Amino acid sequence: MIKTAFLLLVVFSLVVYVAFLAFTIRFRPRRRTNADLARHFPRVSILKPMKNRVDEIEENLESYFSLDYPNYEIIFGLDNWDDASLPLIRSLQARFPDVPVSVIMTGHSDEVNPKIFKLARMEGAACGDLLWVTDANTRVAADTLNRLVQEQRRAGAQVIFSPIRGTGSRTLPSLMENMSLNLFTSGNILTAWKLFRQQIIVGKSMLIEKVALAHFGGFRYFSEFLAEDFVIGEAFENSGFTLSCSSTWIDNVNRSTTAHGFFQRMARWAKLRLRLKPGFYFLEVLLNPVALALALPLLFPARGWHALAGVWALKVVIEFASYRIIAWRPGEPLRHLLLLPLAVVMKDFILLAVYFVPFFSRTIVWQGGDVSIGRRTRIGGRREQFAFEGA
């Protein structure tokens, strides 16, 4: 009985990944027609909170200067005028003089969500009816904004979010991270939305109607939460606004992530997920067939090893299909495909280790400091600020 139940769990786990794969392929990048293009062009303000330089930042930023949308501006938020990305922004400004650009020195807060702190200061300078919040490590196609706006009009939505495609791998950990983004993260985003109308917003790209945001008093409403993207979605949903998941993907460029960096980021996201949806997080361990299959040789001494090999092989095939269809770029080194089976197994073992981290730690290392989080990722304060500030 127990053996059968466990076997069913492993099968269920694989079925979920097949569903992720099906949805990501069904709504994969580049499946576009010109009918999706907007014919009305409300003013859009692209808000780019910047922090440190990231992989291929020049190409990333350039993609926003090259949009084919006729009515937009870009607002950069920097900690201070010494920010390393300022010269780059200035040079892009010189190369694209027709794109209106503002650079705002926002400062930095240790007490509230640093990204929201920046956005709250940037929104005052935004003239657009729509605000498009994008991270510095994202890259977009020339027609991305056009399609997002069209999607927003068609759905009558106040918030549009997108699946994320991890690209640009040059190291094994970055390959693992990108695979995780393409299948697990984007599979979750698309499947949850298309099947259950449940929002899972990843803050790398959010198109928000400014008037709707104003009802909350602007971005600062979300400043006490670290997972601002999810909380924004939740607040809009609770408030009766319409959300929609676009099938326009946003590229997230991860080229040189290290093993430590990969582990840290996955652990950070796991901690956020546990605090946001504890019930779902407990079940998440079932979404790791590679790890679950380790128990098969113990439960089925005769054929367990074969079953283990079969499960691993199937998971590799699913991930391979995902990577090949979603993320493969012409000219990408062949070794990525050769490394892929190893990357899949390693990734899933690392993710198994990551799974347990949030149960022992609520501290997140982020943007240069330790942040302690509570329920719904409410920021408890940087560690040193827990000290009594009274008498």
Added chain:
Amino acid sequence: MGEAKAWIVSVLMGLGHLRAAYPLRDMAHEGIILYGSRRTTPPKEYRTWRRLRKLYYFSSNVGKIPLLGKPLLDLLLAVQRIQPYYPRRDLSRPNLAVRYLDRLISGKNLCRGLLARLDNSALPRIHSFYATAMASDRGGSGAGDYLLICDSDFNRVWVPRDPGSGRLNYLAPCTQVRNRLLAYGVPRERIFLTGFPLPKENIGGRESLEILRQDLFQRLLRLDPRRKFFSYHQRSVLGWLGQADVPPAADGPFNLTFAIGGAGAQCDMARVILQSLKPAIQSARIRVTISAGINKKVLERLLGYVNRLGLADDLLDGRVGLVFDPDVYTYLDKFNRVLRTTDVLWTKPSELSFYCALGIPILMAPPIGTHEELNRCWLREIHAGVDPAGPLRFTHEWLFDLLENGRLAEAAWDGFLKARKLGAYKIEELVRTGTCTEGNTPLEL
């Protein structure tokens, strides 16, 4: 004349205690101390305050619990019970709550973080919550402690175990509070009838009350579309408000403000009211503002109602308004601003009852707890409070009946004439001079 400066100490237990302290911010030394918050309270003691706060919010919503709600509410009301004032008698014997608080202060050093902060200062301390006042008074230094009572009648817990000892002074918002303090055994010389501190930005200067008088005159015009009220009271209104004549029409629509309490217990009422008034809102007959406070869940629920009821465009056009800010002081500023154009304030009879002194009629939502029951009695007694004349879902019928027969205008006028409005100024005077005038005419109260 010296500058009035004092420590102003409050707590965030609902919004009532802070709302009382906020108009005194100009005289606050180092700003208002919001004790019991994470920043101002030692971590160990903070946990006690957090527990007290949770208990407060639980008690505000306890009636909604299925099956157990009613008995739990009855139990809470029994604990909060206030002895009837009549027949007049000595009520100084401490009750259970007094003894418990006494133990918390003496045994568990409640408010020790506050005492450490206030120590070595010769400034007077004004409190809007009894626990901080009693702990501070027991500490014994400084230029004396004042406790501002936030309701029109109150439990014995606001007075220490031995009312005659110590130096704690009391600031009474109305005569009934003074009477009650005497019954609890507080010496007469330690009671000052100041009135509840109302926002100065809604009053104007102490002598002229120019903002209050101008706002009230405009309000009365909106509240009396058939001029029934004016046919009885025109001379009195023109005299007290310094106006020459009554213009034929009011400027702007009739404004209703519905205030949701700090614990968010009246959210469902807001939905029914919006639903009922939707046609009137959309035909610009009425403007409805809902005060959501500082609670994000409340704001999201209200936005949900507005969107689902198809009032989103009205929210954009200002026919529906929401007052919210996560920062409590910004919220109070916004709320006070809205009050200037509010014609009827629909609220449970909390500390907001005293705002009738601004000439705003109070439409009384069901009270929560004994203090609010007694505030309702007080509002009825001075005719400044009006009971809803029918079920919520028929608000669109009875509200306009109350408007057209001049009943709301009468309540506005009675509140202005009878309730004390200069509390903030009189407390300043008291701190500066050690005494304050009680006043006789409506412009001096």
